[in-house]
Amino acid sequence: MIGALFKAGVPIIPGSDTGLVGYGLHREMELYVQAGMTPMEAIQSATIVSARAMKLDKDSGTIEAGKRADLILVDGDPTKNIGDIRKVVKVVTNGRSYESTKLWESVGFHPGRMN
DSSP states (O other), X not given: OHHHXXXXXXXXXXXXXXXXXXXXXXXXXXXXXXXXXXXXXXXXXXXXXXXXXXXXXTTSSSOOTTSOOOEEEESSOTTTOGGGGGOXXXXXXXXXXXXXXXXXXXXXXXXXXXX
C-alpha cells in the first residue's frame, strides 16, 4: 500500500506507534524501501517531507545555515543501505555531541545485548 501511495504522489510521513523510539522509525524506513522507495526517499520522508507537512521546513528538515538541527552520525551509508541508519555512533543536539551507547545505557538499554 505504501509503495502505491508513494508512486501516486502521496507524501509518506513516518509516525510509528511502536513506542520504540529510534528503532520503530528505523524499521518503518526499512519497510518504505521494501515498498519501493530509495533509501534517500525514505530518509527524506522522515526529515524534509515531515517538516513540510508540519509547515516547519523554513526552520528544519534539511541541513542548512540558520536552521535548527539534531543530527545522527552513523557507521555506514544509509543512502545506499537503509539498515545502516541503525548504526548510530553519535547524536548531536543543541550543539552538544553524545555517544549513542551512553545514551542508550542511561535509559537502561544495552545495545548488542538482549535484556
